[in-house]
Amino acid sequence: MVAEALRHGPIDALVHLIGGFGGGKAVAETTEETWDQMMNINLRVAFLTMRAALKPMIAARRGRIVAVGSRAAVEASPGIAAYAVSKAALVALVKNVASENRELGITANVVLPSTIDTPANRKAMPKSDFSRWVAPESIAKLLLWLASEEPGDVSGSVIPIYGRA
Secondary structure, three states, X not given: OHHHHHOOOOOOEEEEOOXXXXXXXXXXXXXXXXXXXXXXXXHHHHHHHHHXXXXXXXXXXXXXXXXXXXXXXOOOOOOEHHHHHHHHHHHHHHHHHHHXXXXXXXXXXXXXXXXXXXXXXXXXXXXXXXXXXXXXXXXXXXXXXXXXXXXXXXXXXXXXXXXXX
């Protein structure tokens, strides 16, 4: 992916959107398969992607890394430990990337949305108050700003975007 992107010019920003939810059971009931799946999709993929993108960013001495985490990373909720721990580890990863690259003109930040108003979430939780959820457009605006040149002094930040939840 990084090699293909570099064919078109330097990598100015990486916006890491990949993630998924699995589990829905207490720790005592969570299978190793579910645990591993959450760590792979929510953490390992982020690590591999950031590591690959960092190499050309470090060489260029500039870049932006933005990841989408989850409110669950900082607020415990019963039955979602595998998901929450993987998202909390993503926060730690982003903070470490920010710290390691502070002097190189590379920023790294993570946004933590609460429930996002998507068709899949509406289908999964049909009795919820959708008006309290975060609009995808709000998240997109924040991600675009963090990936731009403007927030050069913002790095290592964990930014909640909870809507009215």
